[in-house]
Amino acid sequence: MAGKGGVGKTTLGATIGLAAARSGRDTLAVELEGHSSLGRPFGVGTLAYHDIELHREASTGGRLRARRITPDEALVEYLGSHGLERISGRLLRNGTVDVVSTAAPGIRDLLALGKIRQLEESGEADLIIVDAPAAGHALTFLRAPAGLAGSSTSGPIREQALGALALLNDDKRCQVMLVALPEDTPVNELIETAYSLEEEVGVKLGPMVLNGCWPELAGLEVELSRLEAGPIRTKIGKARAEAARHRLQRISAQRIQSRRLSAELALPLLHLPFLFTTDITLRELTMLADALDDELTRLPYLGSPTEPS
Amino acid sequence: MRQLLTRSQVIVCLGPGGVGKTTTAAAIALAGARRGRRAVVLTIDPAHRLADAVGLSDGLTNEPRQLDGAWSGELWAAMLDPRVTFEAIINAQSKDSGQAERILSNRLFQHLTSSLSGTNEFMASERLLDLHLDPRFDLVVIDTPPSRHAVDFLDSPDRLVRFVDHRLYRTVLAPQRGLRGVMNAAGQMAVRTMGRVVGSDLLTDVIEFFNAFQGMDEGFRQRASRSAEILRSAATGYVLVTSPRSDPIDAARWLATAMADRQLPVALVIANRLTPQELVGPHRIRADSTAALDVNLAQLATLARAERDLIEALGRELALPTSLVDEQTIPVSSLAAIAIIADQLDDLPEG
Numbered sequence: 099m100a101g102k103g104g105v106g107k108t109t110l111g112a113t114i115g116l117a118a119a120r121s122g123r124d125t126l127a128v129e130l131e132g133h134s135s136l137g138r139p140f141g142v143g144t145l146a147y148h149d150i151e152l153h154r155e156a157s158t159g160g161r162l163r164a165r166r167i168t169p170d171e172a173l174v175e176y177l178g179s180h181g182l183e184r185i186s187g188r189l190l191r192n193g194t195v196d197v198v199s200t201a202a203p204g205i206r207d208l209l210a211l212g213k214i215r216q217l218e219e220s221g222e223a224d225l226i227i228v229d230a231p232a233a234g235h236a237l238t239f240l241r242a243p244a245g246l247a248g249s250s251t252s253g254p255i256r257e258q259a260l261g262a263l264a265l266l267n268d269d270k271r272c273q274v275m276l277v278a279l280p281e282d283t284p285v286n287e288l289i290e291t292a293y294s295l296e297e298e299v300g301v302k303l304g305p306m307v308l309n310g311c312w313p314e315l316a317g318l319e320v321e322l323s324r325l326e327a328g329p330i331r332t333k334i335g336k337a338r339a340e341a342a343r344h345r346l347q348r349i350s351a352q353r354i355q356s357r358r359l360s361a362e363l364a365l366p367l368l369h370l371p372f373l374f375t376t377d378i379t380l381r382e383l384t385m386l387a388d389a390l391d392d393e394l395t396r397l398p399y400l401g402s403p404t405e406p407s
Numbered sequence: 408m409r410q411l412l413t414r415s416q417v418i419v420c421l422g423p424g425g426v427g428k429t430t431t432a433a434a435i436a437l438a439g440a441r442r443g444r445r446a447v448v449l450t451i452d453p454a455h456r457l458a459d460a461v462g463l464s465d466g467l468t469n470e471p472r473q474l475d476g477a478w479s480g481e482l483w484a485a486m487l488d489p490r491v492t493f494e495a496i497i498n499a500q501s502k503d504s505g506q507a508e509r510i511l512s513n514r515l516f517q518h519l520t521s522s523l524s525g526t527n528e529f530m531a532s533e534r535l536l537d538l539h540l541d542p543r544f545d546l547v548v549i550d551t552p553p554s555r556h557a558v559d560f561l562d563s564p565d566r567l568v569r570f571v572d573h574r575l576y577r578t579v580l581a582p583q584r585g586l587r588g589v590m591n592a593a594g595q596m597a598v599r600t601m602g603r604v605v606g607s608d609l610l611t612d613v614i615e616f617f618n619a620f621q622g623m624d625e626g627f628r629q630r631a632s633r634s635a636e637i638l639r640s641a642a643t644g645y646v647l648v649t650s651p652r653s654d655p656i657d658a659a660r661w662l663a664t665a666m667a668d669r670q671l672p673v674a675l676v677i678a679n680r681l682t683p684q685e686l687v688g689p690h691r692i693r694a695d696s697t698a699a700l701d702v703n704l705a706q707l708a709t710l711a712r713a714e715r716d717l718i719e720a721l722g723r724e725l726a727l728p729t730s731l732v733d734e735q736t737i738p739v740s741s742l743a744a745i746a747i748i749a750d751q752l753d754d755l756p757e758g
Contacts, residue, residue, distance in 0.1 A: 103424010103553040104655060135654050235552065284425070318699040325700065337690050341704040344683065374706045376713045377653040 099229055100236040100295075101277035102287045106309040106370075108134050109378055110277050111229045113370070113386040115152070115162040118225050120387065122158035126223035129166045130210055130239075134229055136164050139383040147171045163223070169206035172213040180254075205255070207242035211262040218271060230274075237291065240266065240274075240299045269302030277307045278359070280352030289362050305366040305397070308356055312348045312372045319346060348372075368393040408730055408753050411674055412439050415644040417539060417547045417637060419561075421666070422648035423658035424553035427679040431648050431732075432550035433484070434748035439546045440482040441749065446546040447471050447483040447538055451531035451560065458486065471538070476742060483544065489530040496533060500626040509619045527552070528560040532634040539637055553658075558665050564635035568628055638671065645673045649721070650680045651714030656721055663725050676727050677752070678718040680734045682711035 099107040099114075111127050118125040129136050129145055137145055140152040142164070149165035177186035218226055230236040243266065247259035265272050276292055278284040288306065295301050322342040330336055360367055370389055373382050411418055412435070420432045429450055436448035450467075458467045469488035473481060494511060501507040531549070538547045551557035637643060645666060649659035659676070666673050688708040692701045715731070722729040732751045735744050 104426055104650065108654065135657055138653075138657075279425075315699045315703055318703055321698060321700045334690050334692070337686060337688065337708075338700040338704050340683065341686050341707045342700055344686070344707060345703050374710045376651055376710070376717050 099227065099277060100274050100291060102279075102284045105277050105279045105284050107277050108136050108229050109383070109386070110275070110307055110309060110370070111227045112136055112139055112152075112378075112383055113390055114275075115164075115227050116383055117387040117390050118227075119153050119160040119162040120155050120158060122155070122160040123224040124160060125162045125225045125227065126217065127152075127162065127164040127227045127229065128214060128217075129164070129229045130168070130231060131229075134166075136229060139378050139380050141380075167210050167213045169209040172209040176209065176212065204238075204242035204246050207239045208246055208255070208258055208262060211239075211243060211265075212258045215261055215265045218265065237294055237298070240295065240301065244299065266299055266301045273302045273304035275304045275307060276365075277309055278355075279310050280308050280348075280355040282355070285355045285358060288359070292363050292365075303363075303365055305368050306359060306363065307368045307370060308352070308359065309370050310372040311352050311356075311369045312345055314349060315345065318342055322346065366397050368397075408438075408675060411435075411644040411646070412442050412444070412753060414642070415546065416642040417535070417549070417640070418644045418646060419638075420548070420550050420646050420648050421557045421662055421673075422551075422553070423655045423662070426648050426650040426655050427732075428553075428648045429550045430745060430748060431646070431677055431679060431752075432548050433745045434752055435646070436484075436546070436548040437476075437478070437482055437742075437745055438749040438753040439548065440476070440478040440480040441753075443480040444546040445481045445483075445544050446548060447485060447541075447544045448548045448550065449485045449487060449531075449534060449538060450550040451487040451527060451534070451552060469534070471543075474742065476746075481543075485534075485538070487527065487531055487534050489527050492530040492534050492537075496627075496630070497623075500623045502622060506619065506623075513615060513619060528563040531560050532564045532638075533630060536630060536634045536637065557662065561638055561666075561669060561671065564631040564638065568631050568635070644675075645671055647673045647676045647725075647727070649676065649678055649718075651678055651682075651717050653717070656717055659721065660724070663727075673725070673727060676718070676722055676725065676729045677732060678721075678729060679732045681714050681718075681731050682707055683733045684711075684731075687711045687715065 099111045101107050108129070111129075115125045115127045126149060127136055134145070137143065137150065137152055142150055142152060145164050145166040147166060147168070149163040151161060151163050153162040155161065174186045177183065214226065214228060217223070231239050243259040243262035245259075246255055247263055274295055276288045276295075278288040292303055292306075295303065322339060325335065325339055325342075330339055356367065356369065368390065370386055370393070373385065375382060378386075418432075418435055418439075420428045420435070422428045432448050432450065436446040439446035449471075467484055467486040469485060469491045471483040471485040473483050476482060497510050498507050501510070531551075535547060535549060538544055551560050647659055647663060647666075649655045663673055686704070686707045688711075690704060690708055692705050696702070718729055718731065730752055732748055735747065
């Protein structure tokens with residue numbers, strides 16, 4: 099999941115995770131920032147480096163787990179698996195890791211990607227959902243392997259960088275879903291990010307998602323124009339008109355943004371509804387997963403990375 | 408807000424992604440210009456949104472551009488270009504053009520400035536120092552990247568100082584002249600270990616890069632110390648920007664804690680994108696009304712109230728004043744929209 103901050107990447111990750119679990123897949127959601135709210139709708143607070151089960155779907159046997167990956171923890175694990183367990187703690191404590199990653203900052207991104215790749219290769223789950231850093235940083239994050247592969251000709255960093263590149267460049271293993279809100283700036287950013295990702299990272303783009311689309315309300319427009327035909331004197335009348343204009347304006351703006359996205363990028367586009375609430379609980383997440391299922395049935399067959407035999 | 412606008416030399420806008428930090432930073436700078444300040448707003452967000460926000464279609468550069476408008480002070484806007492900033496510092500600090508050339512052509516430098524995260528944050532604090540010292544401006548407003556990266560930005564000067572002072576850097580990455588070749592056993596051991604971890608040729612690049620820096624690290628160190636001083640100065644004000652949803656509120660709470668840990672006090676919480684005040688009510692809607700107008704108003708009023716409750720609770724919890732800004736009905740990609748936000752932040756008396 100990638101997109102500008104605040105467009106609902108994390109919520110979308112949880113929605114897809116829930117939908118996938120309901121359909122019987124063993125799903126793992128991964129967060130990278132260290133303080134995401136991925137588990138919140140399921141009543142789980144901070145995520146840990148090991149995975150926690152968020153949801154189990156008895157009827158299908160599918161489930162959703164979540165965990166975090168931080169570069170420091172990934173490094174300790176990597177060193178441990180290369181026979182350097184004893185020094186790994188010391189390297190962290192005495193600041194060596196800090197110095198190395200200051201000298202070559204992309205190393206932190208590569209460590210996180212390397213861990214994701216290891217999870218994918220070991221068959222840890224049927225589907226791994228990664229909550230990427232916000233747009234600008236998602237690009238630097240996904241560009242790190244190419245940057246580091248180009249700057250070293252041998253050694254473990256190059257191996258790791260090439261491994262991560264192989265994952266990113268194989269559309270059967272990895273796709274990026276871009277998310278936006280139906281507003282000018284997030285849509286601009288989605289389009290820019292899409293071009294940069296295709297050109298500079300060579301990663302396959304999956305369906306785009308337009309989050310927070312205001313649902314239409316039958317009759318609202320007609321009722322508003324009837325109200326506006328005469329003078330509006332009462333307080334409640336003014337509030338009714340104001341609220342109706344507020345919603346109609348958003349609906350018209352999102353139509354424009356939806357058309358722009360479809361015109362600019364030849365990718366399937368999914369719409370998820372705006373929910374009139376400040377918090378996403380399991381109830382809202384279920385509504386979103388239902389909406390996602392509906393949207394998916396309207397799409398042509400997208401193909402599956404693991405074709406059932 | 409008024410105190411911040413009249414007394415601060417630097418205002419830093421922090422907050423999670425997507426809450427309108429860039430627009431808020433521009434609005435604060437504009438409000439400053441209205442109060443006669445010579446204000447410059449710098450965006451360090453790699454997502455390049457300030458140009459949109461101030462309606463400059465042909466973009467912004469590292470060099471501030473002045474924006475015209477009806478205010479008594481001045482309003483300038485710039486966007487951080489890490490590469491240009493890095494090159495400028497290297498050219499200014501190097502002993503001769505040969506040294507500058509060696510650094511600029513180093514492979515590691517090439518991708519440090521083009522593709523790797525972390526560099527932006529370092530360069531942002533460098534740029535903040537430049538603009539702060541620039542006699543053209545008396546107020547620098549900076550927009551920061553989202554949450555965790557904002558903290559990286561605040562930490563970067565100290566981190567650079569720690570880096571240059573670290574034993575490993577002193578003995579391995581940039582041994583002083585005369586000491587090279589007599590690296591002690593601990594140094595050799597460290598090089599071998601790092602070689603196993605990162606690969607020896609990358610390490611060679613790193614060492615070459617820092618060797619090319621001979622004599623310049625002290626300059627960098629001094630600048631970083633100055634930046635760190637500015638960030639800790641009483642003339643620097645921190646504003647926490649958020650929006651009325653539980654996720655950004657959580658992120659704002661996390662940031663407030665991270666700031667408190669660093670003893671950098673947040674002065675104000677600005678909540679953006681609220682459902683307009685007029686819709687809060689209470690409204691006398693008949694509960695059984697099926698009219699679309701009523702259904703819609705009830706939905707929006709409930710939302711508007713929940714949003715205000717959420718912000719109020721955050722303000723109480725953090726013991727900070729809050730400033731509410733309604734969601735804009737005109738696109739924010741214009742100076743006019745930014746002026747409206749500036750009005751809501753600072754109701755300046757006429758004149």
